[in-house]
Amino acid sequence: MANITKEEIRKPENLVYKKTDLLTDKALSYCPGCGHGTTHRIVMEVLEEMDIQDKTIGIAPVGCSVLAYDFMNIDMQQAAHGRAPALATAIKRLMPEKFVFTYQGDGDLAAIGTAETIHACNRGENIVIIFINNGIYGMTGGQMAPTTLPGMKSSTSPYGRDTHLMGNPLKMTELVAQLPGTIYVTRQSVHTPSNVRKTKKAIRKAFENQKLNKGVSFVEVVSNCNSGWKMTPVQSNKWMEENMFPFYPLGDIKVNTD
Amino acid sequence: MKGNEAFAEAAIRAGADGYFGYPITPQSEVMEYLMAEKPHERTGMVVLQAESEVAAINMVYGGAACGKRVLTSSSSPGISLKQEGISYIAGAELPCLILNVVRGGPGLGTIQPSQSDYFQSTKGGGHGDYRMIVLAPSSVQEMADFAGLGFDLAFKYRNPVMVLSDGAIGQMMEKVELEEQRPRFTEEEIIKNTPWATTGKTKNRERNIITSLNLDSAKQEQHNIDLQKKYKLIQEKETRYELINCEDAEYLIVAYGTSARLSQKAVDLLRNQGIKAGLLRPITLFPFPTKAISELADRVKGILTVEMSAGQMVEDVKLAVGCRVKVEHFGRMGGIIPSPAEVVEAMHKKIIGG
Ligand SMILES: Cc1ncc(C[n+]2csc(CCOP(=O)(O)OP(=O)(O)O)c2C)c(N)n1
Ligand code: SF4
Numbered sequence: 364m365a366n367i368t369k370e371e372i373r374k375p376e377n378l379v380y381k382k383t384d385l386l387t388d389k390a391l392s393y394c395p396g397c398g399h400g401t402t403h404r405i406v407m408e409v410l411e412e413m414d415i416q417d418k419t420i421g422i423a424p425v426g427c428s429v430l431a432y433d434f435m436n437i438d439m440q441q442a443a444h445g446r447a448p449a450l451a452t453a454i455k456r457l458m459p460e461k462f463v464f465t466y467q468g469d470g471d472l473a474a475i476g477t478a479e480t481i482h483a484c485n486r487g488e489n490i491v492i493i494f495i496n497n498g499i500y501g502m503t504g505g506q507m508a509p510t511t512l513p514g515m516k517s518s519t520s521p522y523g524r525d526t527h528l529m530g531n532p533l534k535m536t537e538l539v540a541q542l543p544g545t546i547y548v549t550r551q552s553v554h555t556p557s558n559v560r561k562t563k564k565a566i567r568k569a570f571e572n573q574k575l576n577k578g579v580s581f582v583e584v585v586s587n588c589n590s591g592w593k594m595t596p597v598q599s600n601k602w603m604e605e606n607m608f609p610f611y612p613l614g615d616i617k618v619n620t621d
Numbered sequence: 622m623k624g625n626e627a628f629a630e631a632a633i634r635a636g637a638d639g640y641f642g643y644p645i646t647p648q649s650e651v652m653e654y655l656m657a658e659k660p661h662e663r664t665g666m667v668v669l670q671a672e673s674e675v676a677a678i679n680m681v682y683g684g685a686a687c688g689k690r691v692l693t694s695s696s697s698p699g700i701s702l703k704q705e706g707i708s709y710i711a712g713a714e715l716p717c718l719i720l721n722v723v724r725g726g727p728g729l730g731t732i733q734p735s736q737s738d739y740f741q742s743t744k745g746g747g748h749g750d751y752r753m754i755v756l757a758p759s760s761v762q763e764m765a766d767f768a769g770l771g772f773d774l775a776f777k778y779r780n781p782v783m784v785l786s787d788g789a790i791g792q793m794m795e796k797v798e799l800e801e802q803r804p805r806f807t808e809e810e811i812i813k814n815t816p817w818a819t820t821g822k823t824k825n826r827e828r829n830i831i832t833s834l835n836l837d838s839a840k841q842e843q844h845n846i847d848l849q850k851k852y853k854l855i856q857e858k859e860t861r862y863e864l865i866n867c868e869d870a871e872y873l874i875v876a877y878g879t880s881a882r883l884s885q886k887a888v889d890l891l892r893n894q895g896i897k898a899g900l901l902r903p904i905t906l907f908p909f910p911t912k913a914i915s916e917l918a919d920r921v922k923g924i925l926t927v928e929m930s931a932g933q934m935v936e937d938v939k940l941a942v943g944c945r946v947k948v949e950h951f952g953r954m955g956g957i958i959p960s961p962a963e964v965v966e967a968m969h970k971k972i973i974g975g
């Protein structure tokens with residue numbers, strides 16, 4: 364092995380993995396180890412595999428992924444904070460033959476955009492919602508989110524979230540699963556290769572569902588925010604397994620696609 | 622037809638692709654009319670009752686960003702809620718049509734007609750340096766005409782257009798002539814007319830991105846400079862107004878919308894008294910007919926603005942006139958429409974005798 368050259372390794376027949384062309388060459392602006400980057404890649408791989416780049420319109424939120432359109436090589440719109448599902452509603456209704464998805468953080472989707480999320484889900488808009496739940500406002504420097512766990516520290520709950528004073532975390536995914544307009548609701552993560560595979564399957568299913576024309580497919584990705592949580596990526600993944608998953612259990616919550 | 626209904630029918634005929642709204646008096650007839658007309662069957666137009674004005678204006682953003690002809694309608698409290706979305710639409714340079722059938726404020730105010738949204742319509746309203754094109758109808762005919770004109774201007778300049786009406790014109794019944802049905806644009810036409818629209822990235826072009834975000838200050842400043850250039854061009858090309866009895870006028874009234882209608886009667890009453898009165902009716906409030914008013918200021922002895930507000934447009938009239946002649950405001954508030962006799966009296970008290 365020792366005398367294999369770089370050129371040899373890079374020969375087409377030796378390639379085992381290639382970045383999808385649907386990701387641009389721009390370096391991701393996310394902190395190293397952040398789940399946003401992995402999820403971007405998975406979504407783009409799914410669109411490439413389904414060969415629907417020319418039919419897809421994505422919507423970037425306000426949050427760390429506000430610049431998703433710098434990395435995703437598809438037509439995209441940037442929404443006001445929380446309003447992505449309203450944009451998606453109009454786009455899909457005006458162009459029903461397109462594939463439309465929103466990509467939103469927990470502050471965007473479950474705080475300021477609660478009304479838009481619930482009503483788009485309740486109307487059964489034929490869209491995909493990708494929901495990155497990192498339990499915190501990453502973009503603005505680690506403030507408490509609607510999803511912040513009880514007792515969890517953030518810059519606006521510096522002594523831990525006191526649920527008497529600050530209210531309880533909101534399980535938006537369980538909530539939208541109750542609504543007749545959602546057909547597929549699932550919670551996944553991207554912190555291990557096997558979880559990445561599962562999430563990719565879920566996202567593929569969500570986009571395939573748009574062909575059924577039956578309602579919202581909602582994919583939550585429980586994710587880390589090592590900057591906001593003030594941990595290393597490895598610590599944050601461990602903390603996520605030990606604290607986030609018991610509160611936000613992974614797996615399908617609703618599959619109503621027949 | 623009622624003003625609100627005429628606007629709705631004209632929007633269908635102007636080839637609108639989508640309407641997104643939320644009920645509020647005195648403009649709910651717009652969505653009611655659209656729902657009853659089943660434009661989905663007539664032209665394929667989408668009509669959706671949103672969960673709020675916030676959602677409705679963001680649906681408009683989404684649709685406009687696809688190059689579609691989309692509109693919303695509301696009344697003052699709802700327009701306040703839409704301001705965030707309007708700012709994003711202006712920032713992202715998207716074309717759309719917004720009808721505001723103004724009622725009295727502040728707060729929940731009254732459901733009666735008012736003109737107290739002049740500031741929030743012509744001066745920005747939401748955050749940042751931006752302008753909407755603002756059209757002020759004073760008849761049911763203009764309610765209808767300005768739907769089509771509004772779309773045309775919106776697409777010409779990639780800019781939001783507001784039709785600033787009021788409860789009186791929205792509810793009033795008059796005869797109206799409507800344009801023939803314009804066909805809605807096909808996807809091919811949209812791709813050709815609005816190549817910036819998010820219609821899906823095909824292999825033969827770069828991806829289209831609709832955003833109002835520029836984290837680089839130099840770029841954001843340049844974007845602002847470009848916007849200001851566009852607004853200046855709009856001021857040069859699109860200023861519209863009507864002059865009534867102004868040729869020999871010694872005393873001028875400036876009024877738009879409902880106030881212009883009753884001011885026209887006041888001009889007649891003043892002329893009957895031997896006073897040479899005239900009316901300038903701004904049709905576009907942005908761009909404002911500053912030059913026309915300035916020219917008249919050289920010839921008249923005094924100017925009265927009539928508005929159903931505490932005096933908002935009067936500031937722009939004063940800017941146009943400077944200190945050359947006296948400019949005073951007369952208005953009623955809270956949903957009260959002044960009578961022509963009151964306007965005559967105000968002209969005597971504040972301008973002629975004052
Ligand atoms: C109307 C409005 N309010 C507040 C903000 C500031 N803001 C930007 S991002 C953000 C929170 C985003 O958090 P989240 O959605 O969880 O995304 P993350 O960064 O964690 O991925 C806030 C409050 C804003 N841009 N607009
Ligand atoms: S702040 Fe948090 S969510 Fe944002 S990029 Fe960094 S790790 Fe990711």
Ligand SMILES: [Mg+2]
Binds near residue numbers: 469499
């Ligand atoms: Mg977050």
